[in-house]
Amino acid sequence: MARRDAAGRRNAVGRRNAVGRRAVAAALGVLLLLAGCTSGDSDVSPTPPPPTGAPLPDLPPYPADTHPFGAHWDWNRYDEFLPYLRKLSGSATYHEISWCSIEPVAGRPDWTALDRIAQRSQDLGIALNIKIRTEMCWATGGTPEFPRGEANKTESTMPLDMAAYQRFVGEVVRRYAPYGVRQYAIENEVNAQQYWRGTPEEYVTLVTAAAEAVHAADPDAVVVDSGISSVAYGFGVVDRLVRAGRDDEAIAAYNAYFQRRIGTRGRKIPQVETIETLRTALDNETNVRNVAFLAATEQLIDDGVVQLRQVHYYEHFEGVPALLDYLAAENPADVPIEAWEVGQFWRDGDGDDISRAEEVVKVSTMLLAGGIRQVMWLPLGYNPNNRAGSEVRYGLLEPDGTEREAGRMFEGLAIAARGATVTPVRRDGLIGVAFQQGAESTLVVWSSEFNDELRVAPVPSLRTGAAGATLTPAGAEVTISDRPILLRATGTPESILADVD
Known part of the structure; x- marks a missing residue:
């Protein structure tokens, strides 16, 4: 019930606030074509309303040396990846920082590592976006429950002193504006407990404060949401269809979207053949949280606090049309969308190099055709020492930087898109x-x-x-x-x- 109440409040209030600034778009027909259909019925369900906004299907030309196909990589392997990174000049990437890692001791920030990353990005001609997290330390109080990796990263929580947090955010923006950084995401995948300890309401408070600091430091800067996880977007897709009474579509969308995830997280992503099973999955505590944080994110977008939506997508290409349909209905037409994390989640995947590379092409181009203006593949090259012990997310390169077929195909897309409409x-x-x-x-x-x-x-x-x-x-x-x-x-x-x- 909490899930439906939260989503219902946002649809009833947020959509009314946003509808006046949305342009009616024809992208829904484009989405049907992307799905392989030549015709289809419009959404006539009263709840939620028919799409009144959509990602713009036609994008203006990119400047001569820029293109929409970028990647995210491990900066510790910069030397191995450098030959390929030069081929992605004109694209964009992002780097995640935290207040606690930059300033582990109050009043003694160390910008050395981030300065080097910003300089190298500028030298490569790759636009750098920055994700700003708090993590947990003296600045937030509390004891971490989800330490991760060799760097001992932690979940984030609310700052003890919001003014001090805003000063830190402002310093980040002022320091990196000269390097061409213009887009700042606040936190990462807050729907996941290992990334965010607080409530949706606290996240809204944090982003609102961060946005004030970002724009005070650079009026031309853009505030970006945390990037709700790929799984959470999938549950947003099916939740919307279930609430609209479109049960058969919801089941079909679920099975297309999660076809490589079913059974990987127990009851959170179960096999679904009936609407009752799907409703049970939606009512799982984790999935209730997923939908609630997606609703909070969209309220920030509707209210203008966030000026750019960040999408994460790691699923099969057959799930892309359902995602685009959701974005057509839920995203204001004047708010751009960028996919900062796009990948191929396939635990123990058995596809050959050619078929997996062709799927990279399909997913990337389908997202772009649906109006998403930037697609960043993650990972550029996978880490063989990851916690899963296998290549769960497919890299464009081998760990040593050797190009795979996927890397060559992705480069081909970048060449085709450079400076293009x-x-x-x-x-x-x-x-x-x-x-x-x-x-x-x-x-x-x-x-x-x-x-x-x-x-x-x-x-x-x-x-x-x-x-x-x-x-x-x-x-x-x-x-x-x-x-x-x-x-x-x-x-x-x-x-x-x-x-x-």
């Missing part, structure tokens, strides 16, 4: 995204599972091949299957796809 592909039976750079366009496309192979008639100058490979001239029609392929030619995306059957 991004648009979703709007053709029946095709899924993908288009990048237009001046007179030339590059399309990343594949056929949906609901369609047979498609054929594209050759146009002058058409070249084709896999992402990351050398494109070759297409002398005859090009066959498009369920494997992503690049099409590049002079002309608009529409002209390249003028003859598809």
Whole structure:
């Protein structure tokens, strides 16, 4: 009941406050295309209301040397990753800091490590975003319950002195503005107890105070939410559908979204075949918390305290349409979305290197086509000494920095997107995204599972091949299957796809 009350209050009050500043968008039709459908019924359920805002489906051109495909990496392996990082110049990344780690003793901050990261990011031409956490120490009081890793990171909680916290936040912003840092996330995945000890209400209080400090230090800076976890977004997706009475859609979305998670967390993510089982999962204490913190985050967005939504997504590509549908309904159209953590969660995954790389392409381009303006893959290269003892999240590189096929394909996306205008592909039976750079366009496309192979008639100058490979001239029609392929030619995306059957 607490879950439904919290979400209901936000939908009743927050949506009324936000609706006046939302533009009616056509992105829901785009989402249906992304799902492989050519038509579909609109949401006519009274609760929640039909989507009145959506991630913008068409993005303005990126500046000449920038693109939306970035990554997150372990700075301790900077030298091993450096050759590949140079290929991502023009993208963005983030780095997480904490008040307790920067200032382990009151009044004696040590900025050395962060200064080096900021300088190296600037030298690489990669925009740095900063996540600011408190963790637990003299500044917060309390005893940590969830210490993690060799660095002994802890969960965060409320500062003892809010004015002192605001001074710290302001100092971070003033110190790193000269390095080009403009986006500051407050905390990380607060829905998870190992990251945030406080309540949703306390998190709202913290972000509000941090936002005041950020804008006082740099009026042009952007405040970002904590980035609700990928799992929590999944429960937000199905909770919305269940509350709307769309039971069959909720079950289908759950099974598509969590297909690689089912059974990995016991009763938290169970096998679901009936609406009763799904409701039981939603009422699990952890999942109630997930939805409550998602609601608190969206209230901060609706109230303008947060100016950019941060999405985390580690699921199968078949879950992307449900996520985009949720964002179309819940995110104000004038609030941009960036995916700071995108990855491939697959415990004991058995896919070969090519199939896993092609999934990297599908997930990344589907998110971008849905209006998410920045996609950062995590991890760039996995840590073989992680707690799971296996590669649960798939890296673009080997631990020593050697490029995998996924790394080559991701680089191919970055090259195609550099300085381009991004648009979703709007053709029946095709899924993908288009990048237009001046007179030339590059399309990343594949056929949906609901369609047979498609054929594209050759146009002058058409070249084709896999992402990351050398494109070759297409002398005859090009066959498009369920494997992503690049099409590049002079002309608009529409002209390249003028003859598809």
